[in-house]
Amino acid sequence: MSAPTDRRYSDSHEWFKVDGDLVTVGISQYAADELTDITYVDLPVVGATIDAGAEIGEIESVKATSELITAVGGEIIEVNAALADTPEKVNEDAFESGWMLKIKTTDLAPLEKLKDATAYDAHCATN
Amino acid sequence: MRRSPLYDYHLAAGAKMIDFGGWSMPLVYRGITEEHHHTRQKVSVFDVSHMGRYRLDGDDAEALLQKVCTREVGDTSVNQSKYTHICNERGGIIDDVIVGRHADHWTMVCNASNRETIGRWLTEHGAGHGVEISDETFDTAMLAIQGPGAVTHVETTFSVKLQPLKRFWFLDGEIMGMKYTIYRSGYTGEDGVEAVIPGGAVGLVLPMLMDPDAGDDALCKLAGLGARDTLRLEAAMPLYGHELSEDFDSLTAGQAWCVALDKEFIGAEPMRKVLAEGLRRKLVGFELDGRRIGRQGHPILKEGRPVGEITSGTMSPTLQKSIAMGYLDIDLTEPGAEVSIDLGRKLNAAKVVPLPFYKRPNA
Numbered sequence: 001m002s003a004p005t006d007r008r009y010s011d012s013h014e015w016f017k018v019d020g021d022l023v024t025v026g027i028s029q030y031a032a033d034e035l036t037d038i039t040y041v042d043l044p045v046v047g048a049t050i051d052a053g054a055e056i057g058e059i060e061s062v063k064a065t066s067e068l069i070t071a072v073g074g075e076i077i078e079v080n081a082a083l084a085d086t087p088e089k090v091n092e093d094a095f096e097s098g099w100m101l102k103i104k105t106t107d108l109a110p111l112e113k114l115k116d117a118t119a120y121d122a123h124c125a126t127n
Numbered sequence: 128m129r130r131s132p133l134y135d136y137h138l139a140a141g142a143k144m145i146d147f148g149g150w151s152m153p154l155v156y157r158g159i160t161e162e163h164h165h166t167r168q169k170v171s172v173f174d175v176s177h178m179g180r181y182r183l184d185g186d187d188a189e190a191l192l193q194k195v196c197t198r199e200v201g202d203t204s205v206n207q208s209k210y211t212h213i214c215n216e217r218g219g220i221i222d223d224v225i226v227g228r229h230a231d232h233w234t235m236v237c238n239a240s241n242r243e244t245i246g247r248w249l250t251e252h253g254a255g256h257g258v259e260i261s262d263e264t265f266d267t268a269m270l271a272i273q274g275p276g277a278v279t280h281v282e283t284t285f286s287v288k289l290q291p292l293k294r295f296w297f298l299d300g301e302i303m304g305m306k307y308t309i310y311r312s313g314y315t316g317e318d319g320v321e322a323v324i325p326g327g328a329v330g331l332v333l334p335m336l337m338d339p340d341a342g343d344d345a346l347c348k349l350a351g352l353g354a355r356d357t358l359r360l361e362a363a364m365p366l367y368g369h370e371l372s373e374d375f376d377s378l379t380a381g382q383a384w385c386v387a388l389d390k391e392f393i394g395a396e397p398m399r400k401v402l403a404e405g406l407r408r409k410l411v412g413f414e415l416d417g418r419r420i421g422r423q424g425h426p427i428l429k430e431g432r433p434v435g436e437i438t439s440g441t442m443s444p445t446l447q448k449s450i451a452m453g454y455l456d457i458d459l460t461e462p463g464a465e466v467s468i469d470l471g472r473k474l475n476a477a478k479v480v481p482l483p484f485y486k487r488p489n490a
Contacts (some may be wrong), residue, residue: 036353037160039442040418041131060420062159062357062441065470077308091158 001029002121004095007121008111012069015095023072023103023111024103027059030124034096035061038087043068043079043101050076050103052110057100059090071114074105131176132268132326133333140349148239150177153351163444164332164355166315167487170274171350174335180263180323181249183233187256192226192233195252197377197394199387203228208295208310212377213248214394216403219373220380221248223365224357225312227297234308236269236323236369240419268329272336272347273319273358275487280347281309281320286442291322314355316362317487318355357441360450363412363483369423369438370410370452376401377456381410381482408435409460412482413451415468418442419475421451426469427477434459443484450484451477 002007007017013031017024032038040060050056050073057068079101083089090098115123129150131137137144142153151173156162165171183191189203192200199212206393208227212220222241227234237245242264249260272281278289285302289311292298297310305328313319324332338345358368365371370380377386378401388399415421423439426433440451451468464479 036143036155037158039420042419055472060418060442062420062444063154063353065420065422088160 003028003030003117005117008071008114008116009123010069010071010114011123012067014069014071016071016114018111021104021106021108022077023074023105023108024099025068025070025101025103026099027066027068027090027094028120028124029094031066032091035059035066036063037061038090041087041090041100042084043083044076046076046079050074050077052107053068068088068100070103071110072103072105073107074103075095076101077104078102129177130487131174133174133176136330136333137174137349142349142351145352146474147352148177148242152177153349155351155353156349158443159351159353159357162348162350165316165348165356166274166350166354166358168275170272170276170280170347171315171354171357172333173269173271173273173350173352174252174268174333175321175355176268176326176329177238177239178264178269179235179239179245180267181235181237181246182261182263183235183249183258184231184261185256185258187253187258188233191249191253191256191258192235193390193392195248195393196224197386197392197398198225199390200228201225205230206298208234208297208312209296209385212371212382213245214377214392214398215373216393216397217373218376218394220367220371220375220377221245221373223367223371223382225295225310228306229299229308234323240368241454250279255361255448266326267323268319268326270314270333271315271319271321271324271355273313273315273317273350275317277317277344278311280336281322285303314364315358315419315483316364316483317358334402356439357444360439360441360452360487361443361445361450361483365410365452366439371488375410375454377407378402379408379410387442406457408454408484409457410438410452411455411460412480413437413440413453413466413468413477414480414486415440415449416476418449419470419473420449421453421468421470421475421477425471426467427455428467428474429456429459434466445485448484452482455479
């Protein structure tokens with residue numbers, strides 16, 4: 001499955017979709033498939049302030065635990081509450097209903113260093 | 128990377144492959160949880176051709192097995208197999224294996240990652256005696272057919288009678304000139320069989336078990352090593368490299384039932400000492416509060432003090448609880464004892480629970 005072209009991707013498989021000063025964060029379908037069945041997503045509390053590059057959550061699957069790292073800093077505006085009861089949404093639709101959190105940021109610059117969809121797909125293909 | 132004779136079949140079935148003990152094997156086809164539930168409810172087929180398969184011929188084969196196996200194997204009947212450990216001189220577990228007595232030879236099934244070690248160990252201790260050791264791993268394939276409907280499904284598909292077989296007994300037979308062995312055993316906590324068949328025949332045998340036209344409603348489906356791991360963990364069956372290793376003896380690993388201290392075998396003396404002095408640690412089960420999972424290597428703490436280590440853990444698909452196994456200081460191993468698991472960034476409360484986590488109905 002090709003990655004959507006409307007967002008940026010980190011080498012550690014998070015995606016970042018910008019809407020004004022709001023950035024929605026999730027993990028790629030490739031990462032969700034690699035983790036296999038996701039059983040729990042540990043997310044920060046709404047209102048918390050986080051730094052760019054920080055480890056802000058953990059994703060638990062039957063097979064492994066993976067860290068969630070944010071490329072942008074700012075304030076957590078919203079987390080995907082549905083994941084508390086249905087973490088499998090991340091496996092089913094990592095790019096849409098499996099989104100994880102929204103960050104209000106004043107600095108979008110870190111996203112420029114991330115990959116676009118084409119470069120990210122190539123990154124996954126060589127893994 | 129070694130490949131099972133079914134490698135192409137797995138890829139065509141949409142398997143995600145992983146490296147397991149030097150073999151490229153299917154981790155998952157549709158979803159680990161779905162494959163897990165299907166095995167508990169119906170029938171699943173697992174390709175376990177990566178397991179090591181040895182044949183022992185000669186008059187001294189039994190004596191060699193008595194020497195290397197922790198369990199009494201001399202009283203094994205023809206067509207009976209037994210689970211046993213093989214230990215080093217210190218009592219550390221080299222592998223856990225299944226030995227079977229056939230009419231004129233013995234077989235041993237071992238873990239993929241230990242196949243070469245076991246081959247060397249048998250050769251070394253059989254040297255100078257009348258025993259011939261052959262590695263049949265690459266000439267054969269092995270399927271595990273598991274689930275409440277497994278035995279009936281195999282009986283109907285291949286016109287064999289398996290119901291009279293007791294657990295761990297097996298049947299040697301021949302179909303269209305191909306020799307096979309069907310064991311009533313498995314690693315899922317369900318009833319089922321494990322079949323060893325010629326590598327050249329498995330590509331014909333496996334499709335006979337499947338019904339592709341039935342789609343989602345099929346009785347028998349493929350399952351990968353991911354589900355095999357969650358199934359065996361619920362059934363509290365130890366896994367080499369996790370619960371079992373050279374760091375632990377069979378008694379500490381909670382497997383005293385497969386240790387015969389009234390016979391001589393390699394590792395018996397240190398285990399008698401362990402028994403005399405009392406266990407310092409023991410393998411136990413844990414239930415974690417919440418939905419986080421304890422993983423191999425996570426420290427177990429009691430009031431901040433290290434008291435053990437997790438060996439395996441998962442979110443149990445059947446029980447919907449976070450379960451784990453691990454070694455724990457002996458004074459804390461009573462069910463109900465409260466501990467903390469250090470998950471890295473957080474401590475998680477857990478309590479000791481009796482094993483197994485899951486037992487099949489009527490078992």
